[in-house]
Amino acid sequence: MLDVMREGTTMRTSRLAIAACLLLPATAQAGEMPYYEAFVVEADPADTTPPATPRVELLEVKRGVGPRDEGCGTTISSTDDFGSVRLELGEAGGDEVVGYRFLPIDGSVPFGSAYAGPVVVREPVVYLGWIDGAQDDQEPLDFTLHVVAVDRAGNESEPVAIHVRDPGRSEGGCSVGGAGSGGLLLAGVALLLRRSKKGRNG
Structure with a gap:
């Protein structure tokens, strides 16, 4: 018994x-899309020297994700629907203050011309983000950006081409x-x- x-x-x-x-x-976990303020150009006809060509390295392509099962619950984040391209920039202007332009050249760029700028970059690592959808099904990406340094006088460096590819997910x-x-x-x-x-x- x-x-x-x-x-x-x-x-x-x-x-x-x-x-x-x-x-x-x-x-739920907190998060927000990176934001970059506009870089102010002050035209100076006497200054025609462009900044040095920046060093640029593609570090990562992040895609949106759906809810994840963890133990007994489901984990979601407020950044699950964010996609981003993470770049590392080397010094382009030495002691000179420069901004950067991230120009779409070919392919379907998910963030369009949102970072065509120029924009202020305060850290060496840059996130170019877009709303990618909080889902695991993601289409492939294949596009090219030109990264250009811009000085206060409006002079632009030679562009650096960055080819971004992501196979997507089913x-x-x-x-x-x-x-x-x-x-x-x-x-x-x-x-x-x-x-x-x-x-x-x-």
Whole structure:
């Protein structure tokens, strides 16, 4: 009799734990799109010397993502729908203050001419962002940017071409994984209910 009571208590506890997992709210994380202020040009006819050509390295292409299953809950972030191209810039003007232009040259540039600027860049790493959609299904990207340094007099450096490629992602694999997690939970509930029924009948 005692063993039956223990088994019944264990089953009830397990069902409550699974139910708690199913009812857990999503976890939100704070974030915001990077913003760059306009670089002010003051024309100076006496200054015709362009800044040095900047050194530019493509570090990463980030795409939007859908909700992630983590343990009993779903994790989402306010930046899940953000896409970005992360670039590292070397010094272009030495001690001279310069701004930068990020010009779309060819291909479908997701942020268009939003950073055609010139804009102020205060850190060596730059994020060129756009709204990419909070989903795992993302189309491929293939486009070219010209990065140009601009000094206060409006002189522009030689452009540096940056070719950005991303293969995109198919939602199929991720969506199956998400459905599988839910399926495992439901299967666990069904198994516990069947065992509970057998215990009562036995």
